[in-house]
Amino acid sequence: MRLKAIAAVVLVVGMGVTSVYAAGEGTHDGRVAMMKKIGGATGALAGIAKGEKPYDAEAIKAALMTISETAKAFPDQFKPGTENASADSEASPKIWENMDDFKARSAKLGTDADTLLAQLPADAAGVGAGLKVLGANCGGCHQIYRVKKE
Ligand code: HEC
Numbered sequence: 001m002r003l004k005a006i007a008a009v010v011l012v013v014g015m016g017v018t019s020v021y022a023a024g025e026g027t028h029d030g031r032v033a034m035m036k037k038i039g040g041a042t043g044a045l046a047g048i049a050k051g052e053k054p055y056d057a058e059a060i061k062a063a064l065m066t067i068s069e070t071a072k073a074f075p076d077q078f079k080p081g082t083e084n085a086s087a088d089s090e091a092s093p094k095i096w097e098n099m100d101d102f103k104a105r106s107a108k109l110g111t112d113a114d115t116l117l118a119q120l121p122a123d124a125a126g127v128g129a130g131l132k133v134l135g136a137n138c139g140g141c142h143q144i145y146r147v148k149k150e
Pocket residue numbers: 028031032035036038039042067088089090091092102103105106109134135137138139141142145146
């Protein structure tokens with residue numbers, strides 16, 4: 001009962017916040033869209049690493065650039081006061097409590113992608129090794145800052 005009431009309040013507050021950030025910054029949609037972009041780029045790299053797709057230097061470069069740019073811009077979606085941007089949000093309140101760490105983790109994913117761009121993996125095995133480095137960032141951040149909704 002109590003939880004339901006809280007959820008309703010969060011929903012109403014969330015709707016207000018969404019209209020203020022109608023431009024897409026700091027909204028649940030904005031965050032999810034960015035993470036989907038990163039997820040898509042990571043999936044493209046995984047396809048090459050697993051040999052499902054042929055090695056393609058241009059595709060690898062494009063994926064790494066997407067990850068780099070998106071990861072660096074991602075924390076802009078977590079402005080103060082957007083904690084309850086959506087009832088569907090999987091963004092943990094811990095993000096706002098540890099914003100410096102959250103930003104550092106996102107930046108690290110960006111710079112790891114930059115490092116791979118500077119020394120582009122030369123074959124599928126290299127892409128796989130690079131993915132391990134990138135992937136550690138995903139899991140590390142999600143474990144602390146992403147709450148899985150049922
Ligand atoms: C700095 C922290 C951070 C890093 C690094 C990070 N994520 Fe996320 N990710 C999040 C948060 C927070 C959410 C939940 C967003 C929400 O629901 O508002 C999320 C959600 C997602 C989602 C779900 C989007 C949806 O449809 O709801 C996918 C997919 C995803 N991340 C993929 C990745 C991949 C792949 C990587 C690594 C290449 C990665 N993430 C790295 C913080 C991070």
